[in-house]
Amino acid sequence: xxxxxxxxxxxxxxxxxxxxxxxxxxxxxxxxxxxxxxxxxxxxxxxxxxxxxxxxxxxxxxxxxxxxxxxxxxxxxxxxxxxxxxxxxxxxxxxxxxxxxxxxxxxxxxxxxxxxxxxxxxxxxxxxxxxxxxxxxxxxxxxxxxxxxxxxxxxxxxxxxxxxxxxxxxxxxxxxxxxxxxxxxxxxxxxxxxxxxxxxxxxxxxxxxxxxxxxxxxxxxxxxxxxxxxxxxxxxxxxxxxxxxxxxxxxxxxxxxxxx
Numbered sequence: 001x002x003x004x005x006x007x008x009x010x011x012x013x014x015x016x017x018x019x020x021x022x023x024x025x026x027x028x029x030x031x032x033x034x035x036x037x038x039x040x041x042x043x044x045x046x047x048x049x050x051x052x053x054x055x056x057x058x059x060x061x062x063x064x065x066x067x068x069x070x071x072x073x074x075x076x077x078x079x080x081x082x083x084x085x086x087x088x089x090x091x092x093x094x095x096x097x098x099x100x101x102x103x104x105x106x107x108x109x110x111x112x113x114x115x116x117x118x119x120x121x122x123x124x125x126x127x128x129x130x131x132x133x134x135x136x137x138x139x140x141x142x143x144x145x146x147x148x149x150x151x152x153x154x155x156x157x158x159x160x161x162x163x164x165x166x167x168x169x170x171x172x173x174x175x176x177x178x179x180x181x182x183x184x185x186x187x188x189x190x191x192x193x194x195x196x197x198x199x200x201x202x203x204x205x206x207x208x209x210x211x212x213x214x215x216x217x218x219x220x221x222x223x224x225x226x227x228x229x230x231x232x233x234x235x236x237x238x239x240x241x242x243x244x245x246x247x248x249x250x251x252x253x254x255x256x257x258x259x260x
Contacts, residue, residue: 039227047225095176105130108125109128119194163182
């Protein structure tokens with residue numbers, strides 16, 4: 001009687017464990033399938049984004065969005081859009097922000113452009129090598145704070161603010177040290193009361209010639225697209241779950257088959 005009771009408990013425990021394993025396997029299978037499908041959808045979205053960005057970059061430059069349209073300017077619709085603007089440079093309110101480019105480490109030179117309506121647009125005029133930093137700091141300090149000189153036309157790509165610093169360091173506005181192109185912080189530090197919430201990288205990549213400094217047209221347009229690899233990984237794991245289930249079922253059938 002004790003033996004029968006013990007065997008019954010073992011069979012019950014075995015049945016329970018099989019049920020738990022079956023539920024876990026089914027859950028894992030559908031979870032992996034869902035994750036793989038999500039990556040396929042993300043890949044389609046990324047390819048569409050890359051196509052739209054390429055169209056923006058190589059389209060005819062349009063007027064930079066006016067102040068009334070600023071609330072509608074969003075990365076999904078305006079990032080890397082080719083734009084043009086006119087105004088006077090405010091050289092004395094320029095900043096140098098840390099940069100790493102294909103030409104090496106250095107700085108971006110950002111200068112406010114006062115437009116005809118009185119608003120200011122930060123313009124990334126291009127790359128300055130590290131060894132030229134001191135000369136540019138002195139040049140900025142000697143320049144007038146207000147707009148001066150002839151009207152300048154800027155053609156480039158619309159970009160969005162890079163808040164909270166970069167290169168694992170925070171911006172230090174009080175020391176005039178910048179590690180990212182944080183539009184709001186730069187505008188506040190330089191007294192720009194009507195600054196656009198975006199900036200413009202001067203120059204269209206591949207269309208800028210000359211060897212003067214600052215060097216424009218160095219915008220890197222690159223998107224990571226590894227969604228296909230992730231999708232294959234998740235689908236592969238789903239297949240492994242099926243394979244493991246098949247092995248378990250085969251093992252159980254062999255174990256329960258009567259001995260000849």
